[in-house]
Amino acid sequence: MERVAGEIIEVSRLRGSLKRPSRSDKCPVEVVSMTRLGPDLRPGYKKLDIVEGYDKWAATYDRDPNPLIALEERVTLEFVGNVRGQRVLDLGCGTGRYCVLLAERGAIVVGIDPSSEMLEHARRKYTPARQFELYHGTIEEMSFPSEHFDLVLSALTLGHIPELEPTFAAAVRVLKKGSQMVISDAHPYWPVSGHDYTEFFDQTGQEYRIPIYPHLFEEYWHLSRKFRLRVEDIREPKVDARLIERFPSLEGYRGIPLAVVLKLAKCSR
């Protein structure tokens, strides 16, 4: 398939093996200003589904200070380790946070996401020095070749998917045997205790909520067994002094896990 550097491809157009785009400086980098929108306590939130929610959030997603991302990223990057020269698939890549971080570490990165607005923000981060490919679609419908990737990463995405079995089937199929899958998500403590949404605010203070679903550890355990994945590590990063220094309003949540990060490996046989 012919590709233009920085072009976003529909997964339905995907055929055969993936090629890296040729070196080009066609994609400009957008400089994002750090405007703090801050939580607004006015009542009356609006519920949005995944695609309309992330299409709307995309414009401010990278600017909103996000303690979950700050905490999750520490562990996820440690689990991902050295990716130089590896083919990495970023499931639910959003605005390309990990596409950028991993491309800068020398990985050959492919991102997929159903929100065209999130992908558009990812696309603008492409430079000749940090290249990645972007695909528009869902994890469940992707048709990359089997056993194609050395690492599959999914950051803060699986909580939006109520039924994980088809998602795991799709992700494990494209992962090479013996390779790792790293998953991060909001800790199930939150949806189980009633905070079953992720929220954002627009400039007027209007709150929007996108649903999240709890995936308990027993579910990950059963899925790992079903898809012949070995559980190598699990971490539950908690609100700590370092995070409170940056987000003082979290003082009352000290010790509470915000995220869960799993390191799984596809069995060799």
Ligand SMILES: C[S@@+](CC[C@H](N)C(=O)[O-])C[C@H]1O[C@@H](n2cnc3c(N)ncnc32)[C@H](O)[C@@H]1O
């Ligand atoms: C919280 S954002 C995380 C984005 C990015 N991974 C990060 O950590 O910054 C969740 C992303 O998951 C995407 N998503 C939700 N359901 C998905 C699915 N079934 N397949 C692929 N991506 C999905 C959304 O469109 C959104 O961009």
